[in-house]
Amino acid sequence: MKKTLIAGAALATLAGAVQAQSSVTLYGLIDTGLTYTNSQITGTGAGGHSNWQMTSGGVQYSRWGLRGAEDLGGGLRAIFTLENGFNVNNGQLSSSNRIFNRLAYVGVSSRDFGSLTLGRQTDDMVDFLAPLSLTGTQYGGTHFAHPFDVDNLNDSFQINNSVKYQSPDFAGFKLGALYGFSNQAGGFANNRAYSVGMSYMWGPLNFGAGYLHLNNSARTPAQLNTNGAVTDTLGASVSGLLTPTAVPLGALASRQQTWGGGVNYAFGPLVAGFVYTQTNLTELFLTGFNTHFQNYEGNVRFALTPAVMLAAAYTYSRAGGNAGGGAPHWNQVSALANYAFSKRTDVYIQSTYQSVSARAGNPLGVAWINGVSSPASTSNQVEATVGLRHRF
Template identity: 55%
Template sequence: MKKTLMVAALTGVFATAAHAQSSVTLYGLIDAGITYTNNQNGHSNWKATSGAVNGSRWGLRGSEDLGGGLKAIFTLENGFNIMNGTNGQGGREFGRQAYVGLSSTQFGAVTLGRQYDSVVDFLGPLALTGTQYGGTQFAHPFDNDNLTNTFRVDNSVKYTSANYAGLKFGAMYGFSNQAGGFANNRAYSAGVSYNYGPLNVAGAYFQTNNSAPLNAAGAAIAGGAVTADQAPFSAGRQRIFGGGLNYAFGPATVGFVFTQTMLDSGVGLTNVGSQGLGNLALGNSVRFQNYEVNGRYNLTPALSLAANYTFTDARIEGVKPKFHQVDLQTAYALSKRTDVYLQGEYQHVTNTDGTNIGATINGVGISSTSNQVSATVGVRHRF
């Protein structure tokens, strides 16, 4: 009898242990290169760069099986500069992502923490900026639509649906965390995508109120959803919406993405947006309309080519700047985890009178003229 009870007890223990399986994965990506820019604030420049395509990062991703298709999940992801070893995203330990939540195979996932918004989640994969095929330097001017992930949303709660025969959708809300200021520096977004064979379509919306706001003394208000040390713009309200599609033809994929960004009520470029030139006032009303046509082709399993053209039609207090940017990249995989790449960007901007804005390729600085050329040779390693 005692043996029977012992066997039953041990069986229950092992069954519980097997039922509650958990895993933690260490992962990362390191992107290092040498970048030439013909005009950076009036001078040419050769510089060592980290994250010219994809931001260097390491992270921990984990899950625990709770049974019945339910899991506890978390991600902690650090961004860093490989050239000097410092943390990115304003010096945050886990500045790229930091969240915990529950995931269901039937209903989707709810997560809480520092997270990507719906524009990044749903539209980002359809553009070349923000992906391995172009990334940081292919961003639309000032990364005005956040497709390359210049900022994340703090204090956020996010829902992401399961995949229902190719249909996915989601929404996110970022709290201001301010007593008496519920709507001050909050953010919210929603998105949807549908995949049917070679076709992928998506749409998304994002809004933040008083993003990177300033108090009466002119200092940035801390603790909100989007803070001044990461946002390219300061505005009373920022709205982003857009849609896009990709279509695959064997080894080739072509795509189109449209986004519109509207800013009002006291608009300025932050030090992040001006890439080190300091805060620049832009007036009370700014709009960017971005039209991106892109394509990529795998010549061989190891060799890829990617290119895009982006036209940005802007409105800045009655001035109508127009940005034209052409981007090219080729990458060669030395293994499944390591590749070398060469990419270049050219931007030309017109109608900038009165704005003090020159051509601006993301990640390399602002030109003192209406033209800018940049080229990078680099290596990426994933682990």
């Protein structure tokens, strides 16, 4: 009897040790609010109308996910993440054909050598540069994005079929690289992607830079390689102004090259930042146009009290090349005030104003704030949202 008790205790101890070596965490974020937008066109394209609506993801996209790790010994772990985006107002998935539409990857992580993961993942513009822009943080988010989010700092699309490496921290330096396969026989470069990035943190200084490259051979939406690296239907897209489809703009150009850099500097409770990005698009579908977008963002956030955060950003954007004649440029001003009831629950009020100048007849000559369901009927648009956010 004594031996049985000892054996049972030993097995229980061993089971506890095994249990401690692996873990799975359920996490998520729910963001919903009431949004006012002026001058939205109707579904038939008729003139501008004010719109009062309940919205999901006014600052951060609502999502839930599973994150897991298993200790393999010697500082090595097996890791995975599965993350789903959804609309909290009606319970629908953000994507109709994906269960885990935001993230789905598995890999290994080493404290000495970094991590290597495979699946559907974010690119290095999102990982290294977006945190320096308010659109890539909890202090700005969806409506703060640069026009059409063409630089993807708001994480409007992710990379399928991707292999990704991220280094450990080397005295403040971090490096990353990603490659997304086209998965097409005879079309190795047809809808592929690759990206690199780096960051450096030293005291109050935080610097980051990234590069993203997309290739595509399609000349119409119907020819798009739907098993390739970029196939999302999320987010505002310039292509939506030209055709009914709404895939990311870079997926409908023969080549997209996006790069940028940014810096944040903390002065006690005040953090000031600057971000620059440029996106070059070669042979935009149906037009053959080449164009580029440049974004200059200055931002600031201030912790007024431990519970109250204020943030604001100004972005100047311009398009060039031969995209429809003229040289459209945008001025966008955004502001947010946030009150935290706890570490998990907060309320916010935020607003964005956008104005665009373009030659008459240019399809980019109407304002369209990111995250707003339809563009304005004029060159100006404003939105304001009061929202509630909860993390778990």
